[in-house]
Amino acid sequence: MSCGRFNPTFDLALHEPFGVIPKKSGGVRITVNYRKLNKLCALSQLPIPRVDDTLDKLLKGRIYSLFDMKSSFHQITVHRDTIPLTPFVTSSGLFEWLKMPQGSSAAPGWFCKVVNEVIKNFHGVASYLDDLIVFDDTPATHVGTMRALFERLRTHNLKLTPPKATIGATEADFLGHTTSPDGVRPNGAKVSALTKMPMPRDVKQLRSLLGGLSYYRKFLPNMAKRIRPLTTQLKKQENLTGRELLLVRGLPPGVRRRPMEHGQKDTAEGLERDLYLAKGAKVMLSKNLYQQVGLVNGIRGEVVELVCADDAPPPKLPLYVVVKFEGYSGGEWSSQERYRRCVPISPVDTTWQDGGTQVRTQLPLRLCWAITMHKSQGQTLAKAVIDLGPKEACTGLTFVCLSRAKRLVDLMVEPMSFDRIGNLGNSPTMKARLQEEVRLGELAQSTRVKYTDMGVFSAVAGNQ
Numbered sequence: 001m002s003c004g005r006f007n008p009t010f011d012l013a014l015h016e017p018f019g020v021i022p023k024k025s026g027g028v029r030i031t032v033n034y035r036k037l038n039k040l041c042a043l044s045q046l047p048i049p050r051v052d053d054t055l056d057k058l059l060k061g062r063i064y065s066l067f068d069m070k071s072s073f074h075q076i077t078v079h080r081d082t083i084p085l086t087p088f089v090t091s092s093g094l095f096e097w098l099k100m101p102q103g104s105s106a107a108p109g110w111f112c113k114v115v116n117e118v119i120k121n122f123h124g125v126a127s128y129l130d131d132l133i134v135f136d137d138t139p140a141t142h143v144g145t146m147r148a149l150f151e152r153l154r155t156h157n158l159k160l161t162p163p164k165a166t167i168g169a170t171e172a173d174f175l176g177h178t179t180s181p182d183g184v185r186p187n188g189a190k191v192s193a194l195t196k197m198p199m200p201r202d203v204k205q206l207r208s209l210l211g212g213l214s215y216y217r218k219f220l221p222n223m224a225k226r227i228r229p230l231t232t233q234l235k236k237q238e239n240l241t242g243r244e245l246l247l248v249r250g251l252p253p254g255v256r257r258r259p260m261e262h263g264q265k266d267t268a269e270g271l272e273r274d275l276y277l278a279k280g281a282k283v284m285l286s287k288n289l290y291q292q293v294g295l296v297n298g299i300r301g302e303v304v305e306l307v308c309a310d311d312a313p314p315p316k317l318p319l320y321v322v323v324k325f326e327g328y329s330g331g332e333w334s335s336q337e338r339y340r341r342c343v344p345i346s347p348v349d350t351t352w353q354d355g356g357t358q359v360r361t362q363l364p365l366r367l368c369w370a371i372t373m374h375k376s377q378g379q380t381l382a383k384a385v386i387d388l389g390p391k392e393a394c395t396g397l398t399f400v401c402l403s404r405a406k407r408l409v410d411l412m413v414e415p416m417s418f419d420r421i422g423n424l425g426n427s428p429t430m431k432a433r434l435q436e437e438v439r440l441g442e443l444a445q446s447t448r449v450k451y452t453d454m455g456v457f458s459a460v461a462g463n464q
Contacts (some may be wrong), residue, residue: 007013007095007096008096009096017033018032018033019031025163032088032104046113051175054126054127055175057096058133060174062170064132064134064169064170065168067175069131073101074100077322083096105226112128113309115158118152118156119132120147125149131174132149143190143211146167185219186216190216206230208351210230213227283303284301284365289364292326295325296331299328300325301324301326303323304323323342323365324341324342325342325343328341345364345365346361350363
């Protein structure tokens, strides 16, 4: 108030809450939530300069100076007829703005209009909101441009922030980009922040990631085509599925398709132990990934493609394996015909109990040559089960083997934590399941399968 930015008021017709945001310099920024005012007022929305148009102007420069306008919006005086529309409420009472506040939808456009009028006809000056940049090809011209700019700002009573000024640089960081005589490129710190963002798990996080990538879309060829499945997911307002998460993982550069030559499809040598999968291999899903579309434990398919990172060639795990499943009923992963009914399967972290909690990363796939027999050969559910070893659980969820489910409750997916893993041995439900497994194992040992001369299978009790 001592700076002449706002005064007390007693007008209760329209008032909004305010907030305080800390500045990097140590001060605070007062903002007001003018949501109601922005809906009611009929102020024209003036355009803000395009970032790419502003950056294109800088290509003519070889020397750069950057300036930041002090208090930005608060240097603009509010018209007396508009002051009654700006009250905000605090614990000390009501106040109304004498200077243009932050939070009004009209403020950015009007501020840009004022600044553009001030620097009009300057050929070596560009602005974006409260940021000013001076660019020239020679030092002498650069000094003359800065002097003329300072005189123009003084005439209009506009002030700069000296500690934030950068003068006579050969490279300048402006609007998230680094400009130099060699051209404009993305700012390294901004790119590093994008690459370190965690994998999005919901629509809000995905929107944040895509917003950052879209800011640099001119440096990402075919970006719209690559993220089309993700932008479609934003319209649905749903949580991301495994397919969308894999598409996000495929966005960064450095990923290309390459064949895996270690696997021998005919002999299957080495495939089961080290997962050296080859194209055309018959596999079976070993976990429930997405039951609504048929991606359940036991569904069979054929490997169509393998995608590996450049820095992780075989025998390291691939980024994902594209599998064409017989019973898949979900959306299409790709518009290409050869990828119809295909799903990308990525490695997952699994945990199990063996002298403590153990964790490893593996593909939820198993080879299934042993179960690709014709029905006339006597294939049954028991013969189709592949031994998965100790009971395992994917981090965050418990997956139940469908072929071993005895009751409907066994198909439920329950939250999993490390505390719960440690207590599994004392769980009454787990003890009951283990007893049932033991009983079934004893029953299997007491039954033998005999191939008769008629060419059919018959089960004979062991005591006969």
